[in-house]
Amino acid sequence: MTDEPKKRRMQVLMRRDLWLQDEGLTVLLIALLLMIFIVNPLAAADVFRGYAALVHDLWLALTLLSGVFAIGWRRKAAQVVVLAAALLFALRALGFAGGAGGLVVDFGLTIFLLAILGLMVVWQIFREGPITRQRVQGSIVIYLLLGLIWAEAYMLAAHLNPGSFAGTLPEGQNALSAHLTYFSFVTLTTVGYGDILPASLTTRALANFEGLLGTLFPAILIARLVSMEIAARETKNPKG
Secondary structure (H helix, E strand, C coil), rough: CCCCHHHHHHHHHHHHHHHHHHHHHHHHHHHHHHHHHHHHHHHHHHCCCHHHHHHHHHHHHHHHHHHHHHHHCCCCCHHHHHHHHHHHHHHHHHHCCCCCHHHHHHHHHHHHHHHHHHHHHHHHCCCCCCCCCCHHHHHHHHHHHHHHHHHHHHHHHHHCCCCHHHCCCCCCHHHHHHHHHHHHHHHHHCCCCCCCCEEEHHHHHHHHHHHHHHHHHHHHHHHHHHHHCCCCCCCHCCCC
């Protein structure tokens, strides 16, 4: 008898945590969409003047924070994201990303953060249960994170080797970031307008891999979600 109230309370807490995580996926999706389609283009247009880097960092922090709530802040992976983000912003505040080594650390940490966040969202949407609207939103989050991860990799390649791309690319950091983010999503969706082209072995390999991933990911994801929905319905309404 004494164990029954504890079990009910644990079930309530688990349901509440899962609901918060599902709602966190919605917030994360909105934050990513605003970053890609609003914040980055405005920063490239110099709307924020000398505060563009600060605005970008604050929005990245907001995105990561919403991601932490989406995957559950009690999880060790979420704590790793928080610590890595704190290290990244501390290094940026100290102006560490000046030389080639600093750039590698800066972009490497950013890619690591986005990758960990993406893996945890994958875990979140593939857990057992019916397919909800938030899980579909989480799938879109993963797709957007893939584009941002490759955009950061392209940025690092462009900084280390100015001949990594053919085409007209701006020199400013914010404008370059917006252009290569655009190039990343054009490659991920296999549109390929041809206004920006990979011109080095590294960027060509990255572009090939991203294009392949952009083609395979939706097909594999849809198949997995459909199979999960069928399994959830069979569990809820068993035959016979």
